[in-house]
Structure formats: structure tokens, C-alpha cells
Amino acid sequence: MTTDTTTKDTAPATAPGDVVLDARGVTMRFGGLTAVRSVDLTVNKGEIVGLIGPNGAGKTTFFNCLTGLYIPTEGEVRYKGTVLPSKSFKVTAAGIARTFQNIRLFGNMTVLENVLVGRHTRTKEGLWSALLRGPGFHRAEAASKARAMELLEFIGLEAKAEHLARNLPYGEQRKLEIARALASEPGLLLLDEPTAGMNPQETRTTEELVFAIRDMGIAVLVIEHDMRFIFNLCDRVAVLVQGEKLVEGDSETVQGDERVVAAYLGEPFEGAPGDEEAAEVAAAEAGAARSGAAGSGAAAGSAGTGSAENAGTTGDASKEND
Numbered sequence: 001m002t003t004d005t006t007t008k009d010t011a012p013a014t015a016p017g018d019v020v021l022d023a024r025g026v027t028m029r030f031g032g033l034t035a036v037r038s039v040d041l042t043v044n045k046g047e048i049v050g051l052i053g054p055n056g057a058g059k060t061t062f063f064n065c066l067t068g069l070y071i072p073t074e075g076e077v078r079y080k081g082t083v084l085p086s087k088s089f090k091v092t093a094a095g096i097a098r099t100f101q102n103i104r105l106f107g108n109m110t111v112l113e114n115v116l117v118g119r120h121t122r123t124k125e126g127l128w129s130a131l132l133r134g135p136g137f138h139r140a141e142a143a144s145k146a147r148a149m150e151l152l153e154f155i156g157l158e159a160k161a162e163h164l165a166r167n168l169p170y171g172e173q174r175k176l177e178i179a180r181a182l183a184s185e186p187g188l189l190l191l192d193e194p195t196a197g198m199n200p201q202e203t204r205t206t207e208e209l210v211f212a213i214r215d216m217g218i219a220v221l222v223i224e225h226d227m228r229f230i231f232n233l234c235d236r237v238a239v240l241v242q243g244e245k246l247v248e249g250d251s252e253t254v255q256g257d258e259r260v261v262a263a264y265l266g267e268p269f270e271g272a273p274g275d276e277e278a279a280e281v282a283a284a285e286a287g288a289a290r291s292g293a294a295g296s297g298a299a300a301g302s303a304g305t306g307s308a309e310n311a312g313t314t315g316d317a318s319k320e321n322d
């Protein structure tokens with residue numbers, strides 16, 4: 001049964017025009033397996049919403065239903081009031097961009113070229129214009145490049161614009177993926193485990209980056225196993241367990257819900273998560289200074305059922321669905 005514990009007190013006041021994403025009764029079956037069962041979720045303008053749950057709970061499958069990679073077996077997804085098209089490139093053009101659990105950059109292309117790839121849904125110049133390389137093409141190309149450089153500046157990688165993507169450290173590759181997603185000028189950004197494999201310092205930087213993206217007017221829906229990251233960041237958190245939404249509410253509501261503790265979180269947090277994180281960052285920085293090199297250890301504060309598989313991974317060939 002789907003239980004929504006959002007109360008009037010915890011839910012943000014929302015005007016009808018403020019709903020960016022409205023997923024209703026989304027169900028996804030693979031043969032006899034129901035990976036997602038009748039999930040409702042809305043994301044409003046100006047919100048950062050978290051989607052958490054144990055491994056195999058259906059989080060990525062749900063993302064795939066929001067981005068046209070899967071057509072839900074049942075249910076409907078609307079973006080700013082319009083039912084989503086069924087092809088992923090059309091979903092991107094409509095205004096939803098995403099990053100993937102496993103980094104999907106073009107390693108042999110430069111950092112700048114990777115961001116330019118993300119702009120293809122926003123460039124109107126057609127094949128003939130590109131072949132003839134007329135003034136319209138050059139103008140569009142210059143504008144795209146300028147916007148891509150702006151985005152690289154936003155994520156702090158403008159100095160590495162001409163580097164090959166594969167030569168970037170892991171944390172910067174994840175940031176570059178975000179810049180590429182932003183290049184399509186979305187109204188909603190979906191982040192699938194953006195801090196997987198990051199050290200505490202990189203995680204904190206990513207947190208700041210997501211706040212800055214929200215401040216640019218882009219709504220964010222984020223899957224993550226790092227609970228400190230989620231509870232620091234999100235206005236609202238939905239918990240999926242075995243394909244169903246168990247609870248939805250603000251961080252405090254979700255952390256305090258016994259069912260969530262039993263099904264996913266394990267022990268409730270004690271003390272302020274921000275303080276603990278700051279201590280870990282300081283310890284990591286001190287360690288890096290001692291060894292002369294920054295490590296890329298496990299993300300801090302991951303929930304018990306999800307951390308081991310995700311910490312420190314740069315790819316997972318066994319996952320077909322993301």
C-alpha cells in the first residue's frame with residue numbers, strides 16, 4: 001500500500017502552475033516482476049526532491065519512466081502539464097535532463113565538446129546549414145560555445161575545457177555530466193546517484209552545486225544512497241521500497257519514520273549531520289595533505305543497505321537499466 005505522510009505543515013504551498021513534474025500511478029513491469037508499483041510523485045518549481053530506498057527498490061526504473069527510456073506499463077507522467085512524449089530525446093527537448101548512475105561521457109572528446117553534445121536539442125541549425133557552414137551556422141556555433149563555456153565556468157571546469165574528458169578526475173567527470181545535462185536548458189534535472197564514489201569533500205561541493213542549480217530556477221529530483229547528502233539537500237524526500245512509495249515528507253519526517261528506519265536507514269542519525277560531515281571533510285583534507293594526494297574514498301553517511309555497492313565505483317556493467 002502506498003502511504004503518503006506529507007502533511008499540510010510539511011508540504012510546500014504550491015500553486016497549480018508551479019508543478020513541474022507530475023507522475024501519477026506509474027507502474028513498470030518486466031514480465032512477472034513489478035519493479036515500480038503505482039507511484040505518485042510531484043516536483044514543484046524551486047524544489048529539490050530526493051528519491052531514496054534500498055538497492056533494487058525501483059528508483060532507477062522510475063527515473064527511466066520519467067525520461068522516456070521506458071514507457072510505463074500503467075500511469076502517466078506530465079511535465080509542466082503536458083503528457084511526456086515516449087522518446088527520450090523528445091523528453092530532453094521538452095525540458096527534462098538527467099545524469100546516469102554510471103558515468104556516460106565521451107572519453108575521447110574534450111570537456112567542451114561533451115557539453116556541446118548536450119546542446120544538440122537546443123540548436124536549430126539543420127544538416128544543410130552545417131554542411132554549407134553559412135553565417136547562420138557560424139552564429140549558432142559561436143552562441144552554443146559561449147553557453148557551454150558559461151556552464152563550464154559554473155561548475156568550475158572552464159580551465160580544463162580543452163582536456164580530454166577521460167583524463168579528468170572522477171569527481172570532475174561527474175560534474176561534467178551535470179554540465180552536459182544543463183546544456184539542454186532543462187526545467188527539471190534528474191540526478192542518479194551524483195555522489196557515488198566521491199570523497200566527502202567532493203560530496204560537499206556537489207551539494208553546493210545542486211543548490212546553485214536550484215537557485216538558477218531548475219527543479220531537481222535526485223536519487224542517492226548518501227543520506228547525509230539527501231537530508232541536508234532536499235525539501236522533500238520520497239522513499240521507495242520494493243517498487244512502492246512507502247513514505248514522503250520533509251527530511252525530519254522521513255528520518256523519524258519507523259518504517260523507513262526498519263526498511264532502509266537502520267539506526268536514526270544522532271546529532272547534526274552537518275557537523276559530522278564537516279568533521280569527516282576536515283579529516284579527509286588532513287589525510288590528503290599528509291599523503292600528498294587526495295583519495296576517492298567512499299561517500300560518507302550512506303545508508304546500510306546501499307553504500308557498499310555504490311561507494312567507489314566508476315561503472316557497473318551488470319546494470320542494464322540505467
Ligand SMILES: Nc1ncnc2c1ncn2[C@@H]1O[C@H](COP(=O)(O)OP(=O)(O)OP(=O)(O)O)[C@@H](O)[C@H]1O
Pocket residue numbers: 030033035053054055056057058059060061062306320321
Ligand atoms: N530491464 C529490466 N529487466 C528486468 N528487470 C529489471 C530491469 N531493470 C530493472 N529491473 C529490476 O527491477 C528492480 C528495480 O531495479 P532498479 O535498478 O530500478 O532499482 P534501484 O532502486 O535503482 O536499485 P539501486 O539502488 O541498486 O540502483 C530490480 O529487481 C531489478 O532487477
